[in-house]
Amino acid sequence: MLKSTLLVIAAALAVLLVYAATKPDTFRVERSLRIHASPERLHAMINDLHSFNTWNPYERKDPALKGSYGQTTVGAGARYGWESHEVGTGSLAILETVPASKVTMALDFVKPFEAHNQAEFTLQPEQDGTRVTWAMHGPVPYLAKVMHVFINVDRMVGTDFEAGLANLKTLAEKAVTEKAT
Template sequence: MKKALLIVGILVVLVLILHQVAPKHYQVERKVVVSTQIDTVFKSLCSLKEQQLWSPWAEMDPNMKVEYRGMDGEIGSVSHWVGNDKVGEGEQEIKKIESNTYIETELRFLKPFKSTSIGFLKLKPVDSQTEVTWGFKGEHKFPTTIIMLFMDMDEQIGPDFEKGLSKFKTYIEK
């Protein structure tokens, strides 16, 4: 009995130590430069409906069901999706808009697990082109903190952002 309690105690201490050293915050972002004026790019990126046209997740599940609430492209507008196991279920709500420079959304993942993150799009003029930065940030909560010791958010989601930005570039430069 004492041996079992000792083992449980050691495991609890180990879990607490791992939680303390594990990453608590994450931020992933990718950039692309498009040959389109910033006002056109901004208007397109603000539209949750247009985002579905270049979203890498829409491609992962062509049968994904998406519903919209509110005035598309304005603070408070929401897209809600239900898809296969690759995309799950969740919603994205526009929370902040700074004309021609920044769009922030709250991503609420409902399935296969619940979590909330911040999505953002930053725009910067580069000569007659526009640099678009697409990012995702948030905080890990216990026990996800420990899992993240063995996973890299950048490796997990970065390639999806690259694919989406490549599709966006093709879409917006037509």
């Protein structure tokens, strides 16, 4: 009986590991939202890491988060690092910025799992506002593929991106309303 149970467990584990190996080698999570503010205004709120962290959903998840800024906090070369029991440990750096159009960041996570990803914010003018798209992509090593069998990364990270974009919308539209009055 024990031998049969162990064989079933070993077979199930083998199927799981083979299935995980068929998962994609890269991932991409993307969300977008239309915001009633100019691309210039929104770019400034993303391209300045102090401003970025006023709406960053991960910064809001842990009031005890310990963050530290680099010597540069705006534009290419700007850096920020964090340590948190809730959102892990890592750093981000702005790699590229195109005024009123795009900000690209390198995201390096140390804990709870090591990962090296890239985030992109693109700003597309639309009637009465701007479509802001927040995307993150990166490699998926084999161990992460096994985890992806059980965890829906798109839903997990996408929910955070949706919250962050909603925070950005609230702050940006409030600023536009205050300027108009």
